Amino acid sequence: GESVGLHLPTLSVQEGDNSIINCAYSNSASDYFIWYKQESGKGPQFIIDIRSNMDKRQGQRVTVLLNKTVKHLSLQIAATQPGDSAVYFCADNARGNKLVFGAGTILRVKS
């Protein structure tokens, strides 16, 4: 069945290092992917998105890579800061307008 899942539930990084959060999806029909950041007590905050006609997209300090061959995408955060500590979700549109969310990865930044 279709699913979006994450390889690592918790990621701890040192402040200033780069972070890489991974996500796998199973539905080949997915053509739109989004990364969200969720802080405690808040709603998911849009970070960056990518469509299936692209392999890479860059934002401010963030890069999303999409590998359609192995159905994998990753979120790279450069120079990770304490404010980046949160739960990160990938989501895809395998079901049309309905986003399918992964379980989430906790990012902890150590000062």
Added chain:
Amino acid sequence: NAGVMQNPRHLVRRRGQEARLRCSPMKGHSHVYWYRQLPEEGLKFMVYLQKENIIDESGMPKERFSAEFPKEGPSILRIQQVVRGDSAAYFCASSLNSDQPQHFGDGTRLSIL
């Protein structure tokens, strides 16, 4: 700079009561989505609405749950005769159109006593 506004932020109900959750989309957005999140889980889609129309309610339980997005006013998610299992965070998102990013509110945390 109004994003998606949800109220109330916290709602406590006793079993058997009704819960009404409100969502005002971002200005100019006519597509609204409701999701539910249990602790330490991802969000699960419930329903997708456009003004006055339910487009997809495949994620919403057939009984006790309903949603609307009237021509004027916020979108409402209504849960009748609440049970303990309805305790969760309910998030609303809106988008400019169906292929644009969905932007989320900060949710309503529903607790059932």
